Amino acid sequence: MPPLTEQHGWLTSPVVVCAPMRLIALPQLAVEVSGAGGFGFIGAGNNLDKLDGWLREAANLVNDHSILRMQYEATGILPIGFGYFNWAPSExxxxxxxxxxxxxxxAVWxxxxxxxxxYANWAEKIRQASDxxxxxxxxxxxxxxxxxVARLAKPVDVLxxxxxxxxGHGLDSGAGIISLLPEVADALHNAGMADIKLIGAGGIMDGRGTAAALMLGADGVCLGTRFLASEEAAIAEGYRKEVVRATDGGANTxxxxxxxxxxxxxxxxxxYNARGVLNKSFYDDKSGMTFEENQRLHDEAMKQGDSGWGVDGRITTYAGTGVGLVKSVMKAEDIVKEVQRDAMSRxxxxxxxx
Amino acid sequence: MPPLTEQHGWLTSPVVVCAPMRLIALPQLAVEVSGAGGFGFIGAGNNLDKLDGWLREAANLVNDHSILRMQYEATGILPIGFGYFNWAPSExxxxxxxxxxxxxxxAVWxxxxxxxxxYANWAEKIRQASDxxxxxxxxxxxxxxxxxVARLAKPVDVLxxxxxxxxGHGLDSGAGIISLLPEVADALHNAGMADIKLIGAGGIMDGRGTAAALMLGADGVCLGTRFLASEEAAIAEGYRKEVVRATDGGANTxxxxxxxxxxxxxxxxxxYNARGVLNKSFYDDKSGMTFEENQRLHDEAMKQGDSGWGVDGRITTYAGTGVGLVKSVMKAEDIVKEVQRDAMSRxxxxxxxx
Incomplete structure (x- = not known):
C-alpha cells in the first residue's frame, strides 16, 4: 500500500490524527484538523442517530475550505472519517x-x-457500502x-x-507504545501483513512523542488529550481547564x-476501563465510600457546571498520562502544524x- | 555539563546503559557492556557485603580489556558503576x-x-568519598x-x-516514557536544572525504542529486560528461557x-511494586487462593530449578512489557552495538x- 499521504491527498507528513473522541470531536474539530493537513474524525461513539447530520455539517465546512473542497470535488471522498464503538446495537x-x-x-474507525x-463483520459492510x-x-x-483483527477483518487499512x-477508554492492562508499537510491527511483518499502516496512540502530545512514535514503527500518530485543549473541541470549559491545569499524569491519572x-x-x-485525572470521586471510591453515596455526590456535582471538574471536583476528566504537557488552548490547526514542525526538526x- | 560521551571517555553514542539488576548484573556483564561502548552497572541491590569483591573482580576484567584499561589508567576511574537500593540499612x-x-x-545509581x-544524604557522602x-x-x-530529587540532591548528574x-521494581502507578520523559525534561528546564542528563528506562528493547527515547529528550537509554537474555547475565537458565519465550508483554506481564x-x-x-511475566502464582492469587497455599506451592516450585519458571510455573520472571521483543540470547557486546547501529539508521x- 502507498503511504497514507498518497492515499489521502490532503494529508501532510508526519501524519497527525485527531482521535474520534465521543461527542467532543465533532464536525468543526474534524474539518479543522484535516484542513491543517491532519486527519480529522467525528466521534460518534455508541449513538449513530446524529451521524447523518454531522456528516452534512462536515461536508458544508469542507466546501468552505479551499484545499479540502478541491479534494472532495476531485475524489468524491469526504476528507474526514468517523469513529464508533462496535459494542453499539447492530441497528x-x-x-x-x-x-x-x-x-x-x-475512513471509519x-x-x-x-x-x-x-470488527470483521462491520468492516465488510462498510467496504461494500463504499466500494x-x-x-x-x-x-x-x-x-x-x-x-x-488483521486476519479476521482483512484487508484492514490501518491499525x-x-x-x-x-x-479515556482502552484495555484495562497493557503496554505503552514504547514496546507495543515495535512488537505489533514485528508480529504483522511475521504474519505477512506488513502493509497495514500503523497509527501510534497513547501519551503522544507533541513533536517529541510524534518523532518517537515514528521511530517505533508508526506511519502516523493519533492525539486525543492534546486536542481536548483545542478551540474547536466540543468540550465543557471546566473539563478543558482541568486538562490544562493537570500535571504529572502518571501520578495524577x-x-x-x-x-x-x-x-x-x-x-x-x-x-476495558478508562484513564482519567484523579478527583474526589476516585479518592472516595478508593477510601471505601459506598457507591451509592459516591453516586449521589457525583450527580450533585454534575449540576454545578464548570466548577464540578478539578481535583476537588467530581465530574470526570478523561485524559492521558501526557496531560501535563498540555499547557494552553490552541487552534486545532496550530496544534497540527506545531506538532509536525517540531517532530521534523527533532x-x-x-x-x-x- | 558536557555530553555523557565526553564525561566518560569509553562511552559511544547513542549511550546504552545496562540496568543494575540485583544479583544479575554482576562484574562480567557490567564490564562487557562498558567494553562495548555502553555503561555497565553492578546491581548490588540491598546487600553491599559483596561489593568490594565485585569491584575487585570488575577491575581485573577492566585490566584485561585494552580500551577500558587505558581509560582506567589515564583517569583512575573504574569505567563501570554500581547500583543499590536506598532502603538498605544505613550501615x-x-x-x-x-x-x-x-x-x-x-557512577553510583x-x-x-x-x-x-x-537520596540526598547518600549522594553527599558518595561525592565526598570520590571528590x-x-x-x-x-x-x-x-x-x-x-x-x-534534583533540588534535594543537587548536583545530580543523571536522572x-x-x-x-x-x-522489576518501580512505582506502582505511573506513565510510560512516551509522556514521562518530555514532561520531566520540561519541568527540569523550567526549574533551571536543564543540565541534568536524562536516561530513559522502561520498555526500551532495541534500536527503535532507543531512537524513540532520544526523540523524547533522553541523553541515553537504559535496557534491563533485554540484557536478561545476554550471555553474561548471572541468571538461571529457566528465567532466561522464559524471557525469550514470553510475548505480548502488555497482556502477559x-x-x-x-x-x-x-x-x-x-x-x-x-x-513500589514490580512487573513480572504472569504465571501460576499470579493467577492463583487473583482467583482467590490463600496466600499460605500459594506460598507453599511457590516454595515447592523453587526446588524444581529451571522447570519452575514459565507460564505453568511459579518462580518469578521479572521483566518489562517489551519482553516479547527479546527473541534470542546474545553477547552483551552485540546487544549494545546492534542497538546503537539500529537506532542511528532509523x-x-x-x-x-x-
Missing amino acids: DLEKAVAAVRKWKPA QFGAHNNED GRTKVWIQIGSVADAVD VVQGTDAG ARTKVYDKLRGTTLWPEK LRLAAKQQ | DLEKAVAAVRKWKPA QFGAHNNED GRTKVWIQIGSVADAVD VVQGTDAG ARTKVYDKLRGTTLWPEK LRLAAKQQ
Missing part, C-alpha cells in the same frame, strides 16, 4: 453503512468490540489482538495501536472503571548530532 | 562509601528510597520526584527516568506485589524520508 451498523454510502468519508469477529473507498481503521491494544498511556460507573456507562466490554537534528 | 551506606573511596567507580532526602568524581545517578518515576513499562510477597521481599517502600532514514 447502528445500518446507520453507519447508510452514512458511508451517502457521504463517502475517507472501529473500536471497543466484544469480540474481534464484530472499498472508505478505509477501515481498527483500534487495538495488544499484539494478539493486532494479529487476530491504531493504543498504548496504556491513552486517556489512573485507569479505572469508577468514572464509567458513576456516569452510568456500563456497556463497555469487561476488559528528527533532523538527532540524525545530524549522533 | 550499608558506609560500605558504599568505602567502595567508592577505594575503587572510584564512574540510587533507587528505592523511602523518602527523597535519603565528586563518581557521578550520582538517581532513578525516579514521576515528574514531581524528578524535580524534588534515570523510569516509565511504568519497566520490568503485570505490575504486582504478589511476587515480592512470595519471595519474602518485604522491605520495598509501599508505593534516525537518519526518518530525517531523510519525511
Whole structure:
C-alpha cells in the first residue's frame, strides 16, 4: 500500500490524527484538523442517530475550505472519517453503512468490540457500502489482538495501536507504545501483513512523542488529550481547564472503571476501563465510600457546571498520562502544524548530532 | 555539563546503559557492556557485603580489556558503576562509601528510597568519598520526584527516568516514557536544572525504542529486560528461557506485589511494586487462593530449578512489557552495538524520508 499521504491527498507528513473522541470531536474539530493537513474524525461513539447530520455539517465546512473542497470535488471522498464503538446495537451498523454510502468519508474507525469477529463483520459492510473507498481503521491494544483483527477483518487499512498511556477508554492492562508499537510491527511483518499502516496512540502530545512514535514503527500518530485543549473541541470549559491545569499524569491519572460507573456507562466490554485525572470521586471510591453515596455526590456535582471538574471536583476528566504537557488552548490547526514542525526538526537534528 | 560521551571517555553514542539488576548484573556483564561502548552497572541491590569483591573482580576484567584499561589508567576511574537500593540499612551506606573511596567507580545509581532526602544524604557522602568524581545517578518515576530529587540532591548528574513499562521494581502507578520523559525534561528546564542528563528506562528493547527515547529528550537509554537474555547475565537458565519465550508483554506481564510477597521481599517502600511475566502464582492469587497455599506451592516450585519458571510455573520472571521483543540470547557486546547501529539508521532514514 502507498503511504497514507498518497492515499489521502490532503494529508501532510508526519501524519497527525485527531482521535474520534465521543461527542467532543465533532464536525468543526474534524474539518479543522484535516484542513491543517491532519486527519480529522467525528466521534460518534455508541449513538449513530446524529451521524447523518454531522456528516452534512462536515461536508458544508469542507466546501468552505479551499484545499479540502478541491479534494472532495476531485475524489468524491469526504476528507474526514468517523469513529464508533462496535459494542453499539447492530441497528447502528445500518446507520453507519447508510452514512458511508451517502457521504463517502475517507475512513471509519472501529473500536471497543466484544469480540474481534464484530470488527470483521462491520468492516465488510462498510467496504461494500463504499466500494472499498472508505478505509477501515481498527483500534487495538495488544499484539494478539493486532494479529487476530488483521486476519479476521482483512484487508484492514490501518491499525491504531493504543498504548496504556491513552486517556479515556482502552484495555484495562497493557503496554505503552514504547514496546507495543515495535512488537505489533514485528508480529504483522511475521504474519505477512506488513502493509497495514500503523497509527501510534497513547501519551503522544507533541513533536517529541510524534518523532518517537515514528521511530517505533508508526506511519502516523493519533492525539486525543492534546486536542481536548483545542478551540474547536466540543468540550465543557471546566473539563478543558482541568486538562490544562493537570500535571504529572502518571501520578495524577489512573485507569479505572469508577468514572464509567458513576456516569452510568456500563456497556463497555469487561476488559476495558478508562484513564482519567484523579478527583474526589476516585479518592472516595478508593477510601471505601459506598457507591451509592459516591453516586449521589457525583450527580450533585454534575449540576454545578464548570466548577464540578478539578481535583476537588467530581465530574470526570478523561485524559492521558501526557496531560501535563498540555499547557494552553490552541487552534486545532496550530496544534497540527506545531506538532509536525517540531517532530521534523527533532528528527533532523538527532540524525545530524549522533 | 558536557555530553555523557565526553564525561566518560569509553562511552559511544547513542549511550546504552545496562540496568543494575540485583544479583544479575554482576562484574562480567557490567564490564562487557562498558567494553562495548555502553555503561555497565553492578546491581548490588540491598546487600553491599559483596561489593568490594565485585569491584575487585570488575577491575581485573577492566585490566584485561585494552580500551577500558587505558581509560582506567589515564583517569583512575573504574569505567563501570554500581547500583543499590536506598532502603538498605544505613550501615550499608558506609560500605558504599568505602567502595567508592577505594575503587572510584564512574557512577553510583540510587533507587528505592523511602523518602527523597535519603537520596540526598547518600549522594553527599558518595561525592565526598570520590571528590565528586563518581557521578550520582538517581532513578525516579514521576515528574514531581524528578524535580524534588534534583533540588534535594543537587548536583545530580543523571536522572534515570523510569516509565511504568519497566520490568522489576518501580512505582506502582505511573506513565510510560512516551509522556514521562518530555514532561520531566520540561519541568527540569523550567526549574533551571536543564543540565541534568536524562536516561530513559522502561520498555526500551532495541534500536527503535532507543531512537524513540532520544526523540523524547533522553541523553541515553537504559535496557534491563533485554540484557536478561545476554550471555553474561548471572541468571538461571529457566528465567532466561522464559524471557525469550514470553510475548505480548502488555497482556502477559503485570505490575504486582504478589511476587515480592512470595519471595519474602518485604522491605520495598509501599508505593513500589514490580512487573513480572504472569504465571501460576499470579493467577492463583487473583482467583482467590490463600496466600499460605500459594506460598507453599511457590516454595515447592523453587526446588524444581529451571522447570519452575514459565507460564505453568511459579518462580518469578521479572521483566518489562517489551519482553516479547527479546527473541534470542546474545553477547552483551552485540546487544549494545546492534542497538546503537539500529537506532542511528532509523534516525537518519526518518530525517531523510519525511
